[in-house]
Amino acid sequence: MNLNKPTQERLISIVRRAGQEIVMPSFRQLSATDVETKSSLTDLVTIADKASEAFITDEIQQAFPNWEIVGEEAVAEDPSTIDKIGTADTCVIIDPIDGTWNYAHGLSDFGIILAVVVKGVTRFGLLYDPVNDDWIYANLGEGAFFQRTAMNEKGKNQTPAQAPLALHITAEPDLDKLAGIMSVNSYTGQRKQDFALKGSRFVRINNLPSCPAYRQIALGHFNFSLTYKMLPWDHAAGVLVHTQAGGICRTLDGQEYSPTMLDGEMLAAQSEDQWQALAEHFRK
Numbered sequence: 571m572n573l574n575k576p577t578q579e580r581l582i583s584i585v586r587r588a589g590q591e592i593v594m595p596s597f598r599q600l601s602a603t604d605v606e607t608k609s610s611l612t613d614l615v616t617i618a619d620k621a622s623e624a625f626i627t628d629e630i631q632q633a634f635p636n637w638e639i640v641g642e643e644a645v646a647e648d649p650s651t652i653d654k655i656g657t658a659d660t661c662v663i664i665d666p667i668d669g670t671w672n673y674a675h676g677l678s679d680f681g682i683i684l685a686v687v688v689k690g691v692t693r694f695g696l697l698y699d700p701v702n703d704d705w706i707y708a709n710l711g712e713g714a715f716f717q718r719t720a721m722n723e724k725g726k727n728q729t730p731a732q733a734p735l736a737l738h739i740t741a742e743p744d745l746d747k748l749a750g751i752m753s754v755n756s757y758t759g760q761r762k763q764d765f766a767l768k769g770s771r772f773v774r775i776n777n778l779p780s781c782p783a784y785r786q787i788a789l790g791h792f793n794f795s796l797t798y799k800m801l802p803w804d805h806a807a808g809v810l811v812h813t814q815a816g817g818i819c820r821t822l823d824g825q826e827y828s829p830t831m832l833d834g835e836m837l838a839a840q841s842e843d844q845w846q847a848l849a850e851h852f853r854k
Contacts, residue, residue, distance in 0.1 A: 572709045573686060573694045577634075581662075582696060582705065583727060584629040585682050588622045589700030590725050593667060597701075598676045605674045608646060614670045619643055622666035622682065630662055637662055637686075642803045655802055656830040661687045663829065665803035669779030681781030685806035687829050695807030697781050697788075706737070706785050708807075708814040713737070714788055737815040741841035742793050745851065748844075749774040751783045751795035768852055784808030787838055788815045794848055796822070797836040802829045805836055812838050818845040822852060 638658035669680030715734035821834035839845035
């Protein structure tokens, strides 16, 4: 079951409203008391994260009362909530602000992620940029698309006049010419040193949150990403977008992705040959 156009449009509208009515008004306006630390100094949550997730959750429950919902902040409160992804007929996975550290520090590389999983399979993925009010989306088996908005359309939650742009990834065959996305500082000890050296092979390495990272590689601005965590709100939508655009996503040990996965490192590349070469490079 793929989502029909009215259902997609309803979900996109909900996410856009959350971005424009909740997330953007607090951007660069947060006080110290509006930001809390969760598991580490870089793992933050803000009042906007909580309000965005509450808004999206409430709107989806009203529109689709038979769907289950798994939000990042809901799982932080009750870890058992994550089990719904594998058991529900239809489950919506929400990251209300992906890249909260950037958001809390006034950096514009963040987004809102939404994925719809049907019987354990991701069927719809949405990567929304509230700053620019544009989005990338995919339906399983139907391709990935970039919906741009004109300057006079931004922030108004109206249907853009431009048709969505179909995305098709073209692979760079020379590893030495690749630009990648990975967080060396997320690793520790010898592995951190090893990955810093491995990353030095490439022409550029950036550290981006999942929403902008998957957007950038789907648009062809970066060639690969390597992510050290397997949280479903980070990957379910992005993996669908990337693979529907023609890319390859697997864990570094070669497993095909499932939104129920909670362990492993995700390697996204532009082609099978590129993925194999990158996997060999990082496994050494």
